[in-house]
Amino acid sequence: MRSVRFLGLAILLLTTRTFAAEVVWLDELKLDGVQQEWGEPQARQSVGEHPLRIGGRAFEHGVGTHANGAMSIDLAGVVDSFEAMVGVDDEASNKASLAFRVTVDGKVVFDSGVMRHEAPRQVALKSLRGAKRMQLEVLDGGDGNDSDHADWADAKFTLVPDATAKPKTQPKTTTPAKPAANQQPDGRARKINQP
Numbered sequence: 001m002r003s004v005r006f007l008g009l010a011i012l013l014l015t016t017r018t019f020a021a022e023v024v025w026l027d028e029l030k031l032d033g034v035q036q037e038w039g040e041p042q043a044r045q046s047v048g049e050h051p052l053r054i055g056g057r058a059f060e061h062g063v064g065t066h067a068n069g070a071m072s073i074d075l076a077g078v079v080d081s082f083e084a085m086v087g088v089d090d091e092a093s094n095k096a097s098l099a100f101r102v103t104v105d106g107k108v109v110f111d112s113g114v115m116r117h118e119a120p121r122q123v124a125l126k127s128l129r130g131a132k133r134m135q136l137e138v139l140d141g142g143d144g145n146d147s148d149h150a151d152w153a154d155a156k157f158t159l160v161p162d163a164t165a166k167p168k169t170q171p172k173t174t175t176p177a178k179p180a181a182n183q184q185p186d187g188r189a190r191k192i193n194q195p
């Protein structure tokens with residue numbers, strides 16, 4: 001009987017520990033290091049300062065930004081996973097076209113491809129324990145940045161148990177976002193079928 005009680009207590013403790021994993025929302029981080037070509041980064045709203053909305057779906061959490069742009073995050077080795085729903089904010093005109101890219105320690109781990117007004121796409125990165133640096137980029141889709149209102153909606157970091165630090169944004173750097181595959185190195189869109 002005693003061993004059963006002990007087992008019950010052990011399971012309770014394990015369960016409590018599992019549910020106690022600490023979450024840090026991207027919108028809790030300082031955004032003054034975010035680079036973008038239009039407007040200012042916004043916590044919990046779009047770059048146009050409206051509630052975050054992608055494909056008719058509203059989000060309470062997230063960061064609204066604009067192409068071309070990037071934010072660099074020090075993961076401090078304490079992040080276990082990163083999740084987000086990404087897409088063009090509903091406030092943008094029909095000219096909007098952009099792409100989201102996530103790089104961890106120099107390796108591209110997510111690339112949305114070009115998105116227009118459509119349902120959000122899910123980013124779900126697991127097993128990030130020990131990773132040092134994450135780069136979140138928004139690229140202009142190869143046709144310039146007109147109306148490229150981009151949301152990192154519901155973006156959050158889940159920390160490893162007993163984390164002793166938290167992820168934080170890095171100061172702005174002078175390194176511009178890398179051009180998309182369909183852009184020339186100077187960032188201009190490649191002209192197709194023209195002399």
Ligand SMILES: [Ca+2]
Pocket residue numbers: 095096097098140141142143144145146148
């Ligand atoms: Ca574009």
